[in-house]
Amino acid sequence: MDPLTPLSSLSLVADSDQAFTLRVTLARLATRTLDVQYYIWDDDTTGKLLIYRVLEAARRGVKVRMLLDHANQLGRDVKWASLDAHPNIEVRLFNPFHGRFKHFHQWLYHAPLLNHRMHNKAWIADGERCLVGGRNISDHYFGVNPASNFRDLDWYASGPIAAETRDAFETYWQSDLAMPLKTLRRYRPERAERSWQWLSRWRRSLKNYPYLFPQHEQFFVDYLAKQEAQCEQAPAVLLFDSPEKAAGATQSLMGDQLARLLDREDHREFLLEASYFIPGDDFVAALSRLRERGGRAAVLTNSLATNDVIAAHAVYAPYRRALIRGGVELHELQPNAHSMKRQVRLFRGRSKASLHTKAMVLDRREIFIGSFNMDPRSLHLNTEMGYYVVSNSLGKQVAEFIEEGLSPVNSYRLEMAGEALRWGGVDKQGKPAMLDHEPRTSLMRRWLAAFLALLPIARFF
Template sequence: MRRVMIWLGCGMFALVLLVVSGLLLADHLTPRATGAPSSALPLQPAQTPIDRELAPYLAAHPGETAATLLPDGLDAFAARAASARLAGRSLDLQYYMWHDDLVGHLLAREVYAAAERGVRVRLLLDDINTKGLDPALLALDAHPNIEVRLYNPFRNRRGAWRLLEMVQRFFSVNHRMHNKAWIADGRVALVGGRNIGDEYFDANRSVNFRDLDMLLLGPAVADASAIFDEFWNSPAAVPIEALNPQTPQTLQALVAQLTGEAALPGAQAYLQRVAASPSAQRLVNHEIPVHWSANIVVASDPPLKARSGDRDHWLVQRLSAHLVGGHSEVLLISPYFVPGKNGTATLARLAKAGTQVGVITNSLAANDVPAVHSGYERYRPKLLEGGVQLFEIRRHGPKLAQSLFGSSGASLHTKAFVIDGKRGFVGSFNLDPRSANLNTEMGVLFEDAGLAHNLREEYLWLAAPALSYQVEEDANGSVRWLDRTTQPPRVLDHEPDAGWWLRTITRAMSWLPIESQL
């Protein structure tokens, strides 16, 4: 027993030593940003196909940005693929995740093809999800027209050493870049909640995320380009070649793999679904309806948010300002929803003042991070008591929900809000402490009745009985869920579609002091 206690003591001492060394030395342990500064290439009147198509179109609406929402995964894929094929000058791509799967490979193939035409490609990825991707990323980086940088990267690229570094640098590694932007020729930008991966683009038949992007053409794209440049040139962005030696011969192997995979039945079936999508065709043929507005901006946290004591420039401050004052309606969509004491009080105060306040989030069964749900459930009674309407997305809904989501399982990934039918936000920002304080986030803020109407329609569609449970309090103050697909609604007295073990573990996690990390 004494020997066990000694070993436990040594283990605890080693762990404390690791954490303390990380606190004291984190900035010195972080890899240095050694990349040469670069910036978005200047716009030209008719240099590229995108220039020639959009310049006259935009000239008819001076000072205004054209914008449209892309809730459908096939449309969102088509927009990225089409803009990459039309690009002739630059592709600036900034993502939290780029998966090693079908969609990830198909879009990487489009990026490579653009680089082969002479397009300059800058790819900035957060490093927390790149484990095992170094060979493919290094192969792309070996192309003379492609440069890959990683945000807040690990020095150790694989195995136990990477895990050890995660423990040692926990307080610095914990700050991630959650931004998502796809910018072509400085003329077209897609900004929103989608990472690059099958589940975000309706290519995973077992489970798909309902997500949302905004397609922008015009002046607001310059905002996205400026944000990209700021991150690209920040001390947090490190060229991948500085972390791992390049092996140029792997480029041809990667190209052969991407080309071969695009011809496989699974890829062809997905591409045929994209081609058959009526809205995707309208998008490619420039027939998709857009809204023109001078009141559209792309906003972001600073790249070194973790080191900035000036919260005035944080995105959370800008978004919170929209809730100040009187409102008739505030509708929020957030897959991870942990409002905290202040957020709960703010929403309840609005509701008690006569504002219709509604929130759509994931049910426990649909949430892919149960720990986040544990943070949400402790505020659920107070929100309901304050008059806030709550809707939780069903994971396994009726056939209508399955066909709309394209899968047998569904999960919400949209992050947006719309206020008074006039203004709103679409982006990467979850209404939780991690987005507010730890990760960098970005998105589109707009004031336009047409866009607000479309976003409100998306909210109402998600809140419909086929896709969501409505959450209420009964006469005794207990939480209950209404399955409104039947009449009268079926009443459930526990988290729907979730087994007792998941419910028990989630409840136990709600007692832990981890809210700041959610």
């Protein structure tokens, strides 16, 4: 990092209630602009509550811009158009699936480009404060889904890095791939008012939901002050792909930048937490070289039981033996991970843990947290973003977060007995236990993963 890089104010956002409340707080306290950029924005309770806050900001006179990847919004154009009808809100869809190709043969010709998606996540208030990291907008990311909830991590930031984030958003917003929703569907302003009335009634009807806050402004002023008191001053750089990557431009900017960091010979420790970890031969070799130099490399990723994409696990699984032989401490998340108990706000004890974090820390000092999965899709297909930060105090915090995930009550450590894999953890009584097959999975799920591993599907990830 350039020694002249200006200092920004940053803190980690690890807890689900903190992540939700900060998004509401930034929307509630915005006075001029609110820019949001997301890969997924679900139409569930969390999604609706945050839409309520977005619309509330617009009604106060805040100019709102929403940039959403269209792949996850198919069939919801009517709902977004109702929001877009408000004079202070504009919605744009990134790399839309329809509206550009009039005939089937045109769509078929361009279909490979539609596999390139905008994976970025950013929530920016007044161009001065922002949230950037791994979380999408959905119940799964905020501890309130009955089936499964994600372990995840965001940055809260202000200062120069927030201005860089705003400028990056502007680059995407002005891209030819960002299509104004009004070109596809347009409603009169009364439609937005009807949406507001419906959302207000619906919100008042919610019972036993953890994220219902007082409406008075002082609550949010105090909450933001508490968050900013946790911030550290540190040099920070925004790493992000150009939107042209989604138009088929060949680039691996994010991957190249991170690879240069990893392959420096002065590093002695590398900790990684990644949801969809598909390292490739070069990355396995880089981790092995670190170990050969006497360093430590530890990785936490999803197990077959916690991975929400079985095919991604199937592509990752063949690398496990090479990683272990190379001296990498390889861990996979347990579906009943102890650390998730403080994250889950509803359905505690019933919902399964899953991993969505994308974080790494080198020598407990150099940190990257963002949307970038350590997989070929992030490298070659999707656009990504994140912050590279140099800080001893923040590095220690990220390392402690990852080390918590690596502990035996949260993850299985993989070992080898000959060529056979073994999963080590603790049993219900807290005693060490060793398993000889993918833990807590059905025979059918294991069979499907093994079958998918035989197929040439790596290029899709």
